[in-house]
Amino acid sequence: MTGHSKLRAPEHHDHELTLTAGKESFRCDGCKEHGYHMRYVCKLGGCRAGFHLHEACAQHRFGDSYQDPFKRYSLVFHKSLPSTVQDDVNGYAYVRDIGRLRTLLKRGRVLHPCCAALPKVIEAEGSVTKLRLTRKLRSPCCKCRHVKLGDRRHTWGYVSDGGGGAGVVQIHVACANDLFREEYEGARLQQQQRTRVERLKARLVNMLRGAATGGGGGVMILPQLPAGVPEESSPSPWTMDSPVVKALLWTICTVGAVITGNPVGISNFLLTL
Structure with missing residues (x-):
């Protein structure tokens, strides 16, 4: 259609x-x-x-169902949520119809319609690092530094598999979308695609390093150093060209493109990689 x-x-x-x-x-x-x-x-x-x-x-058609990838039940597409349901989704939404609004509110089974199109696995071309969609984060998000979104509730996120020797990186879907919007708006003022990509990669490196050192609260799982190598001489696992930064860049652009309905956003950012 x-x-x-x-x-x-x-x-x-x-x-x-x-x-x-x-x-x-x-x-x-x-x-x-x-x-x-x-x-x-x-x-x-x-x-x-x-x-x-x-x-x-x-x-989407109202009444359509969507199978929750993490649960056995389905969600039903609604034009809007009941006024008694408190959630960040203010318009179209997939909702688990269970009959009791207080139970719905408690369990929070509400999904933004665009999130239904998120891929389960994101892998940058040529990268050894993959990020997988998860129902909730187990460690702090590398952007907001909280396990729960806004330090209030669990939401979907992406978690790296630790490939490339960079440990585990986690990010909320909402935080990835925020990064995409911030950088996409800024990139519209830039004429060269290389400048756009390098700026975002540099921001990701600083963000990951800040989380690793506890700046703001995040705790990262770092790779173990080889025997006999002094800690101060070990290279940082997060550099502009590291696999995890490249994979995280792809994840942010993919999430943002899906949620904003802008598939060209991926090519605009990643064409020069």
Whole structure:
């Protein structure tokens, strides 16, 4: 259904929608998340600037089910959450229908629709490091330095397998998306792709080193030094060209591209790698 230049979907909007490419960011009226590049817009009268929909959000139909990859139950697609349910998702959402709102609130079985498209494994081309999707982090996120998102609740994240001798790196999906948005907006002002990539890689190196030394609270699992090698002479496992930094870069761009509905975001950042 997506990819069509025109869309008639009364469940999403009363008027016909047109698939349009734009350079400016927008806020999706379906999932309430920011987006870039391709979007469906209403060009009828006063709706021209008032309705935008991610191309990916147009795929969903209310009542569709999604199998939770970490649980045995399915989630059902809803236009909005009940007002009694407190969650960061303010628009379209996958929800576990279990009959009792207080139980739903306690268990927090709410999923942003774009998260349903996240890959289970992300591996940078030519890298020995992989990051796998997990239901919750076991160690602090390398960005926010908390195990729980906002130090409040467990959310999905990506965890590295320790390949490349760099130990384990963990990051919340939400934190990866925040990094993507911050860097994508900044990169639009940069003319050279190499500058964009190098700037983000340098930021990741500083972020990982800060987490490893406890700057802000994170504790990383570091690789064991070879016997007889003094600690002060050991090279840092996190450099601009290290496998884990490259894999983390791919993860951030992949997560951001999926959630913002901007697949060209990956190529814009990674073309020069």
